[in-house]
Amino acid sequence: MIIYTPPKPADTIPVIDLAPSFSKDIDARKAVAWEIHKTARDTGFFYICNHGVPADLVEGQLALAREFFALPLAEKVALDARKSPCLRGYEAPGLQTLDDGSPPDLKEGFQIGCDLAPDHPHVLAGVPNCGANVWPNGRPEFRQRYEAYVDEMFRVGRHLMALLALSLDLPEDFFAEGLEEPLFNSRLLRYGPQPEDAAFNQMGAGAHTDWGMITILLQDDIGGLEVENAAGEWIAAPPIPGTFVINLGEMVRVLSNGLYHANMHRVLNNHSGRDRFSVPTFFDPSYFYEVRCAPTLLEDGAEPKYPATTVGGHIADMYRKTYGLAA
Ligand SMILES: O=C(O)CCC(=O)C(=O)O
Numbered sequence: 001m002i003i004y005t006p007p008k009p010a011d012t013i014p015v016i017d018l019a020p021s022f023s024k025d026i027d028a029r030k031a032v033a034w035e036i037h038k039t040a041r042d043t044g045f046f047y048i049c050n051h052g053v054p055a056d057l058v059e060g061q062l063a064l065a066r067e068f069f070a071l072p073l074a075e076k077v078a079l080d081a082r083k084s085p086c087l088r089g090y091e092a093p094g095l096q097t098l099d100d101g102s103p104p105d106l107k108e109g110f111q112i113g114c115d116l117a118p119d120h121p122h123v124l125a126g127v128p129n130c131g132a133n134v135w136p137n138g139r140p141e142f143r144q145r146y147e148a149y150v151d152e153m154f155r156v157g158r159h160l161m162a163l164l165a166l167s168l169d170l171p172e173d174f175f176a177e178g179l180e181e182p183l184f185n186s187r188l189l190r191y192g193p194q195p196e197d198a199a200f201n202q203m204g205a206g207a208h209t210d211w212g213m214i215t216i217l218l219q220d221d222i223g224g225l226e227v228e229n230a231a232g233e234w235i236a237a238p239p240i241p242g243t244f245v246i247n248l249g250e251m252v253r254v255l256s257n258g259l260y261h262a263n264m265h266r267v268l269n270n271h272s273g274r275d276r277f278s279v280p281t282f283f284d285p286s287y288f289y290e291v292r293c294a295p296t297l298l299e300d301g302a303e304p305k306y307p308a309t310t311v312g313g314h315i316a317d318m319y320r321k322t323y324g325l326a327a
């Protein structure tokens with residue numbers, strides 16, 4: 001259990017301007033990659049601005065979250081993620097425990113991922129976490145809106161992965177093969193105001209590191225995300241209009257031989273008295289892509305600090321663990 005201590009109000013999570021990263025000039029792209037390199041070695045968190053995602057799509061996605069959680073309970077319960085073999089659908093509060101040993105998270109969620117048909121080879125082979133999405137019944141526009149948002153997240157995700165490669169002195173297309181069919185999950189989350197009768201160390205989302213490569217987080221204007229910095233202090237990651245919060249997951253630790261951090265973070269909605277909505281999208285190379293230490297970081301003959309890992313397998317293990325499911 002990670003005991004809750006209040007965060008220090010600091011603004012050390014940098015905002016990285018992506019505009020030069022879309023330039024034809026490789027030096028301009030490398031300069032942005034260098035900014036990512038610096039912050040990845042420190043907090044493993046940064047904001048991005050000038051990312052090219054239209055503001056109306058962003059607002060529309062937060063509106064989608066609000067609309068989903070305002071549906072009648074029966075409609076949400078009909079989509080119960082526990083009925084899905086790959087945890088797609090509605091997640092009632094208390095289903096997931098992100099901080100092992102703490103009480104369950106208070107957040108309420110709705111999750112989608114790679115939408116695989118029953119005859120997809122992964123589904124036929126029983127690969128964990130692979131299967132079909134579920135959608136609110138009789139609301140076709142809900143699915144269309146979410147999928148339009150995911151398309152943009154794929155664009156941003158591929159762009160960030162190219163910058164991540166550059167930041168480690170790798171070719172920009174280093175991950176291209178693994179990103180032909182990215183592995184992703186995206187969730188709508190609602191955090192009610194922190195209840196007075198919450199259990200000891202219970203909060204919206206308990207302290208955790210993300211499991212994959214990168215997370216592209218859209219948060220509304222409420223605040224409540226907190227990040228553990230390199231000094232072990234908890235700092236606030238307040239909403240900044242026009243930005244996404246990007247954080248690096250455990251796969252980046254393997255890739256960078258521990259040079260880059262996958263930082264702890266958590267959510268506590270105790271300042272506003274209002275619901276907080278967020279939309280994290282976890283963006284990774286394909287299920288069986290093996291992440292290993294970047295060749296640029298290993299001296300001849302040196303052993304990597306972490307063994308190579310299959311992205312999908314690691315993430316599926318973490319789903320099982322945090323949802324208390326049997327292997
Ligand atoms: O809702 C947030 O701001 C963060 C969510 C998060 O950390 C996660 O889902 O992994």
Ligand SMILES: [Fe+2]
Nearest residue numbers: 208209210265
């Ligand atoms: Fe997270």
